[in-house]
Amino acid sequence: MAVRAIVYERNGDPASVLRTVTFPPEPLSRKSIRVKVLLSLVNPSDLHVVHGSYAIQPDPREVDVNGKRKTVYLPGNEGLGEIAEVGPDVESLKSGDWVVFSKSQSGTWSSGQVLEEDDVIKIDEGSGISAVTAATLTVNPATAYKMLTSFVDLKPGDWIAQNAANSSAGQAVIQLASARGIHTINLIRKKDDFAKTERLLKDLGADVVLTYDDVADDERAREVVGDKEVRLLLDCVGGQGTKDTLRLASKGSHLVVYGSMAQEDLRLPPFLLIFKDIHVRGFWRTGWFNSSTLEERSKFLDELVQVMVNSKFKEPVHEIVKIEGTLSDEEATGKVQEIFERVNKGTGGTKIILEVETPRGF
Amino acid sequence: MAVRAIVYERNGDPASVLRTVTFPPEPLSRKSIRVKVLLSLVNPSDLHVVHGSYAIQPDPREVDVNGKRKTVYLPGNEGLGEIAEVGPDVESLKSGDWVVFSKSQSGTWSSGQVLEEDDVIKIDEGSGISAVTAATLTVNPATAYKMLTSFVDLKPGDWIAQNAANSSAGQAVIQLASARGIHTINLIRKKDDFAKTERLLKDLGADVVLTYDDVADDERAREVVGDKEVRLLLDCVGGQGTKDTLRLASKGSHLVVYGSMAQEDLRLPPFLLIFKDIHVRGFWRTGWFNSSTLEERSKFLDELVQVMVNSKFKEPVHEIVKIEGTLSDEEATGKVQEIFERVNKGTGGTKIILEVETPRGF
Numbered sequence: 001m002a003v004r005a006i007v008y009e010r011n012g013d014p015a016s017v018l019r020t021v022t023f024p025p026e027p028l029s030r031k032s033i034r035v036k037v038l039l040s041l042v043n044p045s046d047l048h049v050v051h052g053s054y055a056i057q058p059d060p061r062e063v064d065v066n067g068k069r070k071t072v073y074l075p076g077n078e079g080l081g082e083i084a085e086v087g088p089d090v091e092s093l094k095s096g097d098w099v100v101f102s103k104s105q106s107g108t109w110s111s112g113q114v115l116e117e118d119d120v121i122k123i124d125e126g127s128g129i130s131a132v133t134a135a136t137l138t139v140n141p142a143t144a145y146k147m148l149t150s151f152v153d154l155k156p157g158d159w160i161a162q163n164a165a166n167s168s169a170g171q172a173v174i175q176l177a178s179a180r181g182i183h184t185i186n187l188i189r190k191k192d193d194f195a196k197t198e199r200l201l202k203d204l205g206a207d208v209v210l211t212y213d214d215v216a217d218d219e220r221a222r223e224v225v226g227d228k229e230v231r232l233l234l235d236c237v238g239g240q241g242t243k244d245t246l247r248l249a250s251k252g253s254h255l256v257v258y259g260s261m262a263q264e265d266l267r268l269p270p271f272l273l274i275f276k277d278i279h280v281r282g283f284w285r286t287g288w289f290n291s292s293t294l295e296e297r298s299k300f301l302d303e304l305v306q307v308m309v310n311s312k313f314k315e316p317v318h319e320i321v322k323i324e325g326t327l328s329d330e331e332a333t334g335k336v337q338e339i340f341e342r343v344n345k346g347t348g349g350t351k352i353i354l355e356v357e358t359p360r361g362f
Numbered sequence: 363m364a365v366r367a368i369v370y371e372r373n374g375d376p377a378s379v380l381r382t383v384t385f386p387p388e389p390l391s392r393k394s395i396r397v398k399v400l401l402s403l404v405n406p407s408d409l410h411v412v413h414g415s416y417a418i419q420p421d422p423r424e425v426d427v428n429g430k431r432k433t434v435y436l437p438g439n440e441g442l443g444e445i446a447e448v449g450p451d452v453e454s455l456k457s458g459d460w461v462v463f464s465k466s467q468s469g470t471w472s473s474g475q476v477l478e479e480d481d482v483i484k485i486d487e488g489s490g491i492s493a494v495t496a497a498t499l500t501v502n503p504a505t506a507y508k509m510l511t512s513f514v515d516l517k518p519g520d521w522i523a524q525n526a527a528n529s530s531a532g533q534a535v536i537q538l539a540s541a542r543g544i545h546t547i548n549l550i551r552k553k554d555d556f557a558k559t560e561r562l563l564k565d566l567g568a569d570v571v572l573t574y575d576d577v578a579d580d581e582r583a584r585e586v587v588g589d590k591e592v593r594l595l596l597d598c599v600g601g602q603g604t605k606d607t608l609r610l611a612s613k614g615s616h617l618v619v620y621g622s623m624a625q626e627d628l629r630l631p632p633f634l635l636i637f638k639d640i641h642v643r644g645f646w647r648t649g650w651f652n653s654s655t656l657e658e659r660s661k662f663l664d665e666l667v668q669v670m671v672n673s674k675f676k677e678p679v680h681e682i683v684k685i686e687g688t689l690s691d692e693e694a695t696g697k698v699q700e701i702f703e704r705v706n707k708g709t710g711g712t713k714i715i716l717e718v719e720t721p722r723g724f
Binding site: 055235238243257258259260265266267268269270271272273274275276277278279280281282283284287 | 417597600605619620621622627628629630631632633634635636637638639640641642643644645646649
């Protein structure tokens, strides 16, 4: 069964450098697994990977394309797979199992992959989790849930604050915090459709939705906070956005930085750190996955899936784009370029989910 | 025995708003102590207090000055005192004991104070510590030693880095780190007398002395670090200085911010926090003293005095300025204004230590 993959040979604009190639299936070793990729995500970090502006790159791979040996990179980090075949020494997985990808840069923008047993985490299909929710589990909900449970021992009734609250991760934070009885103050940009976004976030469980202007000075921030104790602040903006968010911090609270939409240095008033004893940490989901054991990751995802199913976690707004198995590589490449031209223009918050079918006739 | 104190009635430039007043001694309660101030420090933070730009102010006090009731503030935070008299219920202190001031803003720029037993910490004169070292103990060496021992479990042979290495606190860090076998990378400003400052800091025990230019880009910083693991970074500069210092950070290291000479927001590259898992904290010696018990503070200072005496800790370069008891308040005020005019111009690293004598003839 041939494999189709979206690949690049050099970094650059995804709409220009990505192409589709088809190559023969890799052999399976005793401990490896063959995974059919059911759904794979196009996340902002994937675009940085292709551009070459991310901290990591996929490993280079030598593949045969139309009889020629080529060195290519297979992007794609998140998705849902189904076990197609396991090596004779694989014990924890069997054909038909649903899995998500814990190995960073597994190359999920493809019809399938040969991986090691430890590179995936089994997802309990019987939990009632949907395929789309499972496919979108390991980046945003996992980031949100880990941040909510790792830095501060939050109890029901506690308050947190976050910026970029309308991002995918921000929306996951709102839902997962709400599921645990934790209240959220959510900062979003001032836009014409503020009321619409506020409604959307409140429907997800947000308690307070504000613009950055609402906390632009200490006095207004104090009014917002009132007698709430804001113990955790999640920052994915940087620059001035961090400074505005920090105005909501209570003494001894933790600021966790997990992204940098503004692509600017954080701005932290030193006296706030000194006199309010703010703890600042970065969080990188990939780094944590890499440094954890399979058992830790599995336990974490089991708990997360349980919380999500129990709290009726909403699927992200998405569009599934199929790369049909009947297309030639040339046709498929054309379709991929169209997709990434759309992604470059912005999809208005709609997540693009790829479904790369196994190519036929090879 | 009358008390002479340097006071202000309103915030402002110390050379303008400070004056000297003499008032009758306060009565002693059963649990209070009368402390004669032997030496008191003029620290940069004291100037901020008088200017009104510091997080805290001394408590206002009503004192009789020439028969008139006045509300004044008594600045002065650090110094060495000698117990002159104790209330009948005071058990831990006796006349003649040396003490340092743990209560924030005790008003050490005076000839004496009535305080509570818990407001001071006894210093073992028998340890061989000099009066000047004891008088300059609670701000810089205490800050340095607490930062070296609280955030990272440093072992002999470990490396730390700091900026503003030539400051009083920086010099204390070098000496105390060296006393524990910890290596230091020290950043200072590029100046004509770099070689002289480098020599001074190396004489104190510095391993590496560099200018900010030497770590101004990642490549140069990597060369400096080599295979050293820099586990703790001490920042008292802010702004770009923080960013330059952070280039020396190893993965998982701790940045502790304890001052802000540049008076600018810290600039922290978010991806450094995220991918290198840098922990950022503020440290405020006063806040820690306030939140600790007398027993904790005493134990800490006993240990610090021991380390300082054993390692032949060098007294800071200083000048003792006496406000003679024979001066009238008017004359003494003139002298105080002269002193603070000199302080405003900068004393070139020489610490001004006040010795306010008990006024005679009152």
